[in-house]
Amino acid sequence: MEMLTKLEELILLSVWRLGDSAYGTTIYKHIQEVTGKNLSLGGVYFPLERLTKKGFLQSYKGESTDKRRGLSKRYYRLSETGVSALNDIQRVNSEMWEGYPGLFLSPGKGK
């Protein structure tokens, strides 16, 4: 299983959640909302392109609007590889997170 960075993982998840409306702006806004961090657009785009190049995502051209000064949107969707990568991450995560008590955990009493 290829190790993806946390940001890449978030990007893949966003693409899945946003479905047909996953493109630069929406992905960027979504991640900002959930993480609360003030990312830069470029900081999202680089991993996005790389994921596409490595085959986890597929991209296709979208429409253009006046807002975008006539430039077209670029939509992303998960590829099969992307899906299986997410499955892998989920499997690892659930095993790792299994039984984590959250609020009731005190340090030193690991289980």
Next chain:
Amino acid sequence: MGHYPVIGDLEEIYFDKALDEGIIKARIWYISQIFKSVPAAVLYSVNWSFIMFENYLKTAYRNFAKYKMYTFINISGLAVGMASFFLLSLWVQHEISFDRFHKNANRIFRITTVMKKGDMETTGVLTPLPLGPALTEEYPEVNNYTRIRILPSGWTTKYKNKAYTNDSYCWADPGFFEMFSFKFLKGSPETAFSDWNSAVITKKTAEKYFGNDEPVGKVINVAGRFEFKIAGVINNIPDNSHLQFNILAPFKMYEKLGINLENWKARLTCNTYIQIELDADYRDLNGKVKNICSRHLPEIDAEIFLQPLKRIHLHSDFLWDRAILGEIKYVYIFSALSIFILLIACVNFINLATARSAGRAREVGMRKVMGAGKADLVKQFFGESVISSLVSLILAVIIVEMLLPSFNELSGKNLFIDYFGNPVYIPALIGTAILTGILSGIYPSLFLSSFQPVKVLKGILNIGRSSKYLRKGLVVFQFSLSIILIICATVIYNQLGYIKNKDLGFDKDQILIIGSISDHVRNYDAVKNELLEHPGVLSAARGFRPIYPEIGSSTEISWEGKEPGSNVLMQRYNVSFDYLNVYRMELASGRNFSNRISADTVNYILNEEAVKITGMNSPLGKRFSYKGREGVIIGVVKNFHHGSLHNKIRPVILQLGEAMAVNIRISPDNIRGSLSYIEKVFKKAVPGIPFDYEFLDETINNFYSAEVRVGTIFKYFTILAIFLACLGLFGLGSFTAEQRTKEIGIRKIHGASVSNIIILLTNEFTKWVLLANIFAWPAAYFFMNIWLDDFAYKSGMGLQVFLFAGTGALIIAAITVCAHSVKASRTNPVDALKYE
């Protein structure tokens, strides 16, 4: 990938923000985005580069582990090649670096002389005493001078209870300190030679005599006659200086010995160095000063030349030169050798990497299927080869450090890698390694990465084919280099042995020569009788010192039956009547001088060469005259070497005459006893003069010490080069055999026997080696001709040397390949065809 979607998104978000939060905040956001994206991008790529790098390392390591033996051969071969290159480069660099540390190096020149006598020209470095001052006075371009005389050893220096006879003295003028950059630790250049008896010593010498005490002001006793007061201490002389000495004294001191320093015809001569103005052109100046000697000394036909300081060490071939000399010839030879070895090692490396890459085609195919881009593959292969060569570099440096002590002993130098002193070194080392890595990575990376995965996986493509030509060519190239080296090494070895053991025409062993002290002996006969009383002294005679050049020669010669108008030049040596006995020189005909025949004082003995040149058939009894002295030829001596051992034997006349040096043959038993007795006799006869002596065989051996050193170094490195070539062949052979297992399997099924297969595999390599010979022979012949040219007597480059080298290479190649052939031919055909 278009960047336009990004900009589109930027615009979109900006639009929305402007609506929500106002245009100012939107603008701020827009600009901040641009700034933030840059570091984000950089960090992201860096992060990925690290991950990828780690990935490459892992793959590379796995590869190396899998092919342990090949990796080992490859890396160690390259390491050895690099180590040789470094060692030889250190040697070469040291030789070229002589005398460069002087600040005024570009403006200092040594005066060399050319004297013509008949048709013979003698070049030398000994000049008349007033030459230096005269040049400085008469030519404004010359702004400083110093006379120099060096006595390497022989004078006894005493201080309190310490006495040594091994100090090297150098007499110089005050200009010496202004011209040359020898740093003063105590005292200063201005005060150094303020008195006629002040001396300057090196740090080592100060420690030798005075320990930690203050040297300045102390007085040393020299040769039992002079007292010198230490006026200064200079730093130790670096070993890449052609002038080596440890005590400096003022030249003016010679006046106290009764020598007139302004006498152009004084018996004493010296070296002269001058310094010229910054903007002066030394070639111009040379033209002007050439004939200065003839002006002051009209009866001598001599010209002077200016020899640049930096050329002295490597380009000097003068008589009586006491400078520390090397030869430019050997610099070239070792440079070539070092590059050859490195090339052989690199070719090995490239060959093996290429051959191995053919076997990795499958891996490449799989990687491509997994999505690796061409760039990634190229990076991977380059990375692997660069890593290999960097590892080799580290290994090479370790090897060099381990071998340096032995190499220093072999070469007589004190070399070391100056890691931090010289900023060029470390980058240069790393650069060499990376360059090799890149060169060897080019072929596999470019060639392999352009494969189409499917074809490769199906194994259809015969990768071997076009790489075969490259590999063939490389192997031939390698072996050519090795054969050239074998030939050259053999020729050099033969020549050196020949010269060393050549019959000199006289017996050089057990001969003691007493030199300058003999000049002062008055009652020679009494001294000689006293010497002969000792059982260890077998015979003694005054006469010229063999292999020392004499300047006694003339064309004023005539003999009975000479054709009028013919002009020959002969050299004349003075001997005493028993000289020939001491040296056991053989007579071809006639008799030796006798002290009972008074006529012998004007008679002559000629050597065979002289007789040949006169064309006389029976020279005995014929009249002969040299410079007007009429006499008769009483004997012909067999040719013997005189003057430099590199020169041809010339026509020589022996006559009874004044020659001061005393040549003593002593018995091999109790040499020390004989020596101390002889010393006592001389000291009694001439008190106060230092006793200096030399053993002739030692002097002759020293004459060749440089050549012998070079020869030995060359020998070792040639063996190394051949070893490397074999290593390469060994590695290649195994791959070829492996690749052809299928073919071999099929052949075996069709009935080929083990020996058939061995012959098949060996044949191929044999062809390559034979081809290598064709390239190697002319090249080696060319190089060796140049080297042998310097020797008057050559052992020759017979055809057998070439055949020996060629056959040797063939045998070595055959053995190396045989090992693999045997292994390959033993493979079970079933195993080989398993993958079909």
